Amino acid sequence: MIPHSKPTLDESDLFSVSEVIRSGRIAQGEAVETFEKKVAKFIGVDGAVSTNTGTSALHLALLALEIKEGDYVAIPSFVCTALLNAVKYVGAQPTLVDIDPETYNIDVSDLKKRIRKSTKAIILPHQFGLPADLDEITSLGIPVIEDCAQAIGAVYKGKKAGSIGRLSCFSFYATKVLSTGEGGMVVSDSKNLLKKIRDLRDYDNKKDYSIRYNYKMTDIQAAMGISQLKKLDSFLLKRVKIAKRYSSELQELCDVPAISYKDRKHIFFRFIIQIHGSVSKAIKFFSEKNVTCMRPVFKPIHKYLQINGFPNTDTVWNKTISIPIYPSLTDKEICKILDVLTQYLKRKV
C-alpha cells in the first residue's frame, strides 16, 4: 500500500537524535535553542520560539496578541480544526471566510466583506504549500498570523512565507515537510511578542503566578528538526519535481494545480487534483488498488459548525483529492500512482 504521506527520514536523523540521548539531557535545552536560531535564520526573521505542536504555536500567538473573549479571528473554512481550536482556546470566535477555488487559499474579497470591528486577527494559512495573498491581506490593518504549517520554504514576492505576518506559526508533525514527530514554532520580528510567547510556553520557576502552559519542545525533537532542516532544500526540490511530473502526465485528464506563479513559489506539501463524480468512491477505487488518497481537508469548518454560505469551499470539497507526494516516493511508486489515477480518470461511466 502506498501511504498518502510519510516522513522523509534517514540515518542522519537517527544520529542527531542519538547524540542527544547519549548526552542524557533530553528535555528542552541547547538543541531547542539551536533549532530556533536556525529556523529563524532560514525564514529571515529576528527570532523564534519552539513549541510541542503547531496548534500550541497558534494558541500562544493568539495569546501574545491579547485576543480574548468577545474578539473575532478570521480563518478560512477549508482548513483543519486546529485553527478553530486555537481561536476557541482563547475564548474568541471565528470569522469564517470562503476560499478562492483556484488556489484554495483565503478569498480576499470574501474576507473584506466578512471582517468587522471586532475581528482582531487573521490566521492566514498558506494552504497545501502555496502562499496566500499576503500583500492585500496585511494591508487591511488587522494583525496577520501566517500559518505556515504546510508551507515551510514557500516564497512570496522574494520573501519566505513566515517572514511577513506579525507572527508566523509552523507545525513539524510527522507527515509535514519538516518533521520532528510532533512540534511547532512561532517566529517573528517582534522581540516583545516573542518574549511573551517564551514566558507562556513554560510554567515553572516564575516569580508571579498567571496561567501558563507546558508547550515545550524536547531536545530529542529539536535534534531531529536540526537534521531535517539541513535536508529541507533537497526535500523541496524533490516535491516540485514530482509535482511537475504529475502535472505533465495528468493535465489532459483532470484539473491540476499550476506549477509556477509569477510572484510566489509553491512547495507542494499536497498535490490536489479535481475530479468529476464522487470523491469518496474515487478514494475507495484508489485504495483497492493500493494507493492511499485523501480529501485535502477532512471536513470544512462551516460544516462542523453547521452553517451555510461558503459556496467555493463546498464546491472544492466535493471535487478535490489529495494524492501522495513526498520526497521518499520511489520512481516505481510514482508510476503506480499515475497508472491508477489514469485508469480512474479514463474509466467509462
Ligand SMILES: Cc1ncc(COP(=O)(O)O)c(C=O)c1O
Ligand atoms: C494549516 C494547519 N495549521 C495548523 C495545524 C496544526 O498543527 P499540529 O498538528 O502540529 O498541531 C495543521 C496541522 O495539520 C495545519 O495543517
